[in-house]
Amino acid sequence: MSGxxxxxxxxxxxxxxxGVIVRMPNEALVELAGLAGLDFVxxxxxxxxxDQVELLHHLLAAEATGLSALVRVADRGEVLRALxxxxxxxxxxxxxxxxxxxxxxxxxxxxxxxxxxxxxxxxAGRYGLADPVAxxxxxxxxxxxVVMVEDAAGVESAAEIASTPGVDAVFVGPADLAHDLGxxxxxxxxxxxxxxxxxxxxxxxxxxxxxxxxxDVATARVQLERGSDLVVYNLQAMLAALLGxxxxxxxxxxxxxxxxxxREPLVLLPGMLGDAALFEPFLxxxxxxxxxxxGRIDLDDTVGGAADSVLASAPARFCLLGHSLGGIxxxxxxRRAPERVxxxxxxxxxxxxxxxxxxxxxxxxxxxxxxxxFAAVIEELARGNLAPGADERLVGIGRAMGRRVGPDGLVRxxxxxxxxxxxxxxxxxxxxxxxxxxxxxxxxxxPDAQHELAAGLPWAERCTIAVAGHLAPLEAPDELARAxxxxxxxxxxxxxx
Numbered sequence: 341m342s343g344x345x346x347x348x349x350x351x352x353x354x355x356x357x358x359g360v361i362v363r364m365p366n367e368a369l370v371e372l373a374g375l376a377g378l379d380f381v382x383x384x385x386x387x388x389x390x391d392q393v394e395l396l397h398h399l400l401a402a403e404a405t406g407l408s409a410l411v412r413v414a415d416r417g418e419v420l421r422a423l424x425x426x427x428x429x430x431x432x433x434x435x436x437x438x439x440x441x442x443x444x445x446x447x448x449x450x451x452x453x454x455x456x457x458x459x460x461x462x463x464a465g466r467y468g469l470a471d472p473v474a475x476x477x478x479x480x481x482x483x484x485x486v487v488m489v490e491d492a493a494g495v496e497s498a499a500e501i502a503s504t505p506g507v508d509a510v511f512v513g514p515a516d517l518a519h520d521l522g523x524x525x526x527x528x529x530x531x532x533x534x535x536x537x538x539x540x541x542x543x544x545x546x547x548x549x550x551x552x553x554x555x556d557v558a559t560a561r562v563q564l565e566r567g568s569d570l571v572v573y574n575l576q577a578m579l580a581a582l583l584g585x586x587x588x589x590x591x592x593x594x595x596x597x598x599x600x601x602x603r604e605p606l607v608l609l610p611g612m613l614g615d616a617a618l619f620e621p622f623l624x625x626x627x628x629x630x631x632x633x634x635g636r637i638d639l640d641d642t643v644g645g646a647a648d649s650v651l652a653s654a655p656a657r658f659c660l661l662g663h664s665l666g667g668i669x670x671x672x673x674x675r676r677a678p679e680r681v682x683x684x685x686x687x688x689x690x691x692x693x694x695x696x697x698x699x700x701x702x703x704x705x706x707x708x709x710x711x712x713x714f715a716a717v718i719e720e721l722a723r724g725n726l727a728p729g730a731d732e733r734l735v736g737i738g739r740a741m742g743r744r745v746g747p748d749g750l751v752r753x754x755x756x757x758x759x760x761x762x763x764x765x766x767x768x769x770x771x772x773x774x775x776x777x778x779x780x781x782x783x784x785x786x787p788d789a790q791h792e793l794a795a796g797l798p799w800a801e802r803c804t805i806a807v808a809g810h811l812a813p814l815e816a817p818d819e820l821a822r823a824x825x826x827x828x829x830x831x832x833x834x835x836x837x
Contacts, residue, residue: 346482347380347408347428348508351549355379356564360575361412361553363388367401369575374405381407382572385422386414386433392421396463399426410484416440419447424462429484431511431551436493438500445506448485450476453506484508486551490516495535498542509549509570512536527653530636540567555656556680562652578656604658604682605631606828609650611664611688611810612637612753613721613742618663622813625821630659630828637669638749643760647672654680659828661685663813664785665753671763674770684774684797685824688782688810690789691763691796702754709747709754717750718742727781727809734814767796774800775827777820779808801827 344350350357359380360373365388370381383398395411402409403426411422412431419430432444446454458476461468465475485506489498490513502510514527514536523532540550549569554560555578560571610618616634623632635654640646646669654673660681662670667689674681694702708717722738723730742750774797778790787804794802803823808816 344406344408347410348482348484350379350408351484351508351569356568357570358560359407359410359570359572361572362398363576365391365394367394367397370398370401370407370409371405373575374402374407379408380410380428380570380572382410382412382431383427384412385418386412392425395422396425399463410486412488416444416447419444420456423448423456423479423483424459424464426463428482429486429508431486431488433488433513434490434494434516435487435501436489436491437497438504441487441501441504441507444487445485445504448483449506450479453480486511488513489539491520492517492535495538498539499546502539502543502546502548507548509551510539510543511551511553512539514553526633530639533653556651556677559652562648565648582656605633605655606659606661607633607635607650607654609635609637609660609662609666609669610741611662611666612757613718613738613745613750614663614666615741615744617737617741618811618813621817622820622824625818626825627821633658635666635669637666637756638745638753641752641755641759643669643672643756646756647676651677651680656680657682659683659685661687661824662689663687664689664810665757668760668763669756671766671770674772675763675766678770678772681772683828684770684772685777685827686774686790686793687777687812687820688779688785688790688808689776689793690785691767691793692789693760693762694758699758702758706751706754709750714747714750725784725810727779727807727815730809730815734811737814738811764792764796767793768798771798773827775824776800776802777812777823778802778804779810779812779815780804780806781809782812784810 357379359378359382361382361384362369363384373381381402383395385395399409408428410429410431411427412433413419413422416432422430430448435441435444448454448456450456450458459465460470460472460475486509487501487507488511489495489501494501514532517535518524518527518532521531521535526532543550550567551570551572552563552568553572553574554563555574560573563571608619635650637646640649650669650673657680660670660673667686670684670686671691674684705717718739722735722742725738726734776790776794778787790802794800805812805816805819812820
């Protein structure tokens, strides 16, 4: 028997705990997690090993290596079985109301608090050796009940669910929630992130713990910094990503920028006042080379905060393209998690710190936005970011993107711009293949800044799109797609340019 305190006691003491969720029928993974020093395991019988003998083996491996074991049951009728086999607690999926939360809590606790049937001849009762009174008392003190909110109804009822007696922690299932909100596969969508935060706020207001899931160490670190009490690693997804990385082809002989990163998704970061529309023509020209995800930089008021947000929602390993301020955030992402960034593309960007005149300009823009002149500001920026004589259609796209970002988003971006640091000393440490793209008519971020950027990166290629201003993805989508596509395929963009 392990001498560690029960999970519930550690949470009451304010510890932040790390665990893994195991969905494959392999108790050796549980044993390895314990030997590695993690705190707990969630054995998933909803999407994983549901056989009673397999579950017993997983729980034995957990106890032998000092892991607290929770079991995610397939439905509330399996709570008794999991606890009788010796789990310290349960994770109940698809809880959409306080009534369902109360049902889960009652199933996990003995009378009078609940309805759990008493039998001391189970493993939890030491096969009949436990004193019944002591066993019931210990179960009441140590049993952990985690409820999962996985749909819009659960989000609306989050305060009532979290306040239900007998509930210890709340866990949002991001994949199911995104699907229920009509954003299947897009757990980073603003409405999904907002719903998750609503549930977390409700849980903390009710004095309950928050459990979150992470696909890598960087994301787990961010979630702990944001106040998660328990973070569980998605072990199966991490293993799949690792095996995919191990299976990736070697660099092709003679390629100056390394071999293709065909399996990694491409994460796009727009610049200031930009959103998904910035990349639509570029993506249409790029074609279906790889999955694409859009990151957001308008939700944080520092470059570092934006980088943490990107890492929290990005895949385990990915290619990264940042435009303008998004490029500055991309550099910070690459500095914080270089092992996750397979390839780096910087478009119309810089590593330099702000100049005094830029700081003054941004401060004035900020003043005007907060004074109610947002429409005039985005009109000026929509035109000023484009090359002289640009098509009015492009001005309209810039204007519409600005409206969607909104005044609060622009203020946060201006604050991030003003607070950014000199990233030039960082460049030499970024050893991933990189591509720096300049606009020949870019007056916002002139070509000499991109020359400096490419020269500082050890594995950088550089190309200039002569016809583009500061919004190359809109002004020259075909040319940009050609350069980026060749780079992602492991071919120098300069070859045949």
